[in-house]
Each structure stands twice: as structure tokens, then as C-alpha cells.
Amino acid sequence: MSMPTPPGDQNPVGQAPTGQDPWGPRPAGPAPSYWPPYPIPVPQPRNGMGITALVLGLTGVVLGLTVLLFWLSWLPALLAVVFGFVGLSYARRGLATNKAMALAGVVLGGVGLLISAGVGVFFVVVAKEVADDGRAEAARVKAEAAAEEEKEKAEEKARHLSFGQSYTFENGLKVTVAKPQPFDPREPVFGHAEGNKAVEVTVTVVNTGTERLSVESGLPSVNDANGASTELVIDGSGRQKVLTGYVLPGKEAVGKYAFSLPSDAAGKAEVEFTPDAKRWANAYWSGPTS
Structure with a gap:
């Protein structure tokens, strides 16, 4: 008695299909599915x-x-x-x-x-270097200013003299102011009050240069013992002489002036004089009048 064939798959596993050698190669089936590998992240360069x-x-x-x-x-x-x-x-x-x-x-x-x-x-x-130069320049300017100040002081001191001494100005004129002498005004008289003491001031100018030189301001000014300016005396004697004009080389010119001093300040006087007030500072002569 024969067994019936089971329903369903007519080629059970392990059995070769009908008409095929069970010991031969199996027929090619569908290709297996391919899954690519997961990509590995590559680090970016840190540039x-x-x-x-x-x-x-x-x-x-x-x-x-x-x-x-x-x-x-x-x-x-x-x-x-x-x-x-x-x-x-x-x-x-x-x-x-x-x-x-x-x-x-x-x-x-x-x-x-x-x-x-x-x-x-x-x-x-x-x-x-700039700072050093600046300090050196400042020191030089300061030294020059000090030297100029000392020079001015020396010149100022040199311009203060006693009666009878001489001072030579830069243009070569040597000036000497003699000690004031008593002066007896004659009528008519202007600038002399009764009770005052009149004195005569003699100014001698010598040209020590080689060219003729002018005396632009030949009138001195006189201060009394109190420092007050005195008044110029003009009388009818004709003894006064004003310095003016030119002085030739090696020659001298003499000026004579009278001034009225108060009796209480007549014991001492100071005379200021310059041959050219626009160019040269005054020189000073001082001392007793008697």
C-alpha cells in the first residue's frame, strides 16, 4: 500500500526536484542582499x-x-x-x-x-638725545642770560663814577664831569630861587676815535642830595656853554652849566650825562658839592 504525497511544497527540504540529480549543484537562487559598511567620520584639520x-x-x-x-x-x-x-x-x-x-x-x-x-x-x-640737547640749550640760554645780566650789572656799575673820573662810551667819546663849583648868578637870572645854592657843572668830552663824532644831547641833568631834579640856571653872565655839534678826532669840547640846589640838599649832587640819548644810556657822576 502506497503513502499519499503531502499537500503544499512538492519539493521538501533535502530533496532534489523531480528530474534533478540530488547529488549535483543546486540551481542559482536570488543574490543575497548587500549592506555597505557604516562611514567612519574623519576629523577636520585644525589649521x-x-x-x-x-x-x-x-x-x-x-x-x-x-x-x-x-x-x-x-x-x-x-x-x-x-x-x-x-x-x-x-x-x-x-x-x-x-x-x-x-x-x-x-x-x-x-x-x-x-x-x-x-x-x-x-x-x-x-x-x-633730544632731551639732552634741550637741557643743554636751556643751560646755554640760562648761562648766556646770566652772563648778559652780569655784563649789564658790570656796565651799570661802570657807569656810576665819582666826580673827576672819566667814562668812555661805545662810540669812543670819553666824558669827564668835574666836581661842581659854586656859581654866582648875575642879573637877569632865571631858574634860581633866593636861598638856594647855585653850582657850576663842567663836562669835558674827548674824541678818542678816528672819525668825527657828534654830541646830540649835550645838556646834563643834576639831582640833589634828596634825589630831586634841580633847575637849570640861566643868567646874563654868558659863562655857560652848551655842548653841541661835532668833536673831531683827538679833540675835546667843554660844556659849562649852572644848576640851583635847595640849601637843605646842596651838600651832595649827582650828574647824569650821555652824548646821544637815543643810542647810549646815561653815565652818572656823584659826590659832595663842597
């Missing part, structure tokens, strides 16, 4: 430090060569060196690909620092 170092290095060098901004160059140059070394460190560890750029930043940063230091030293030296 920012090298780029920054290069830019800062260039900035430091440019600022260092600028006269007005050199004092700012040290900061970007220093940062270029720091960032450059960080970039080189990244490149050595394979984290960056711009080693040359980082190295260039370090070099430029170093150059920028050297330029900044050099220009800074140069300006310090120049500033010191």
Missing part, C-alpha cells in the same frame, strides 16, 4: 592657529615698520609666536596640515618683536 599666527605676524611686522604705530606691534607679534607654536604642536600630532604657515607665523612674530624692540630703543635714544 586656525597657523592661519592666525601668520596674519598676526604680518600685522606685527607692518606695524613695526610704521613710525607712529610701532609701539603697537609687539602685541600682535607676541601673539603670532604663541599661536604659531600651538599650530606647530597641532601639526606634529597630525591635527593640522599647515605646518609651514604656523612656522611662518612664528618667524614673522619674532621679526616683529625684534623690529618693535629695535625701533623702541631707537626712539628712546633719539628722545634722550
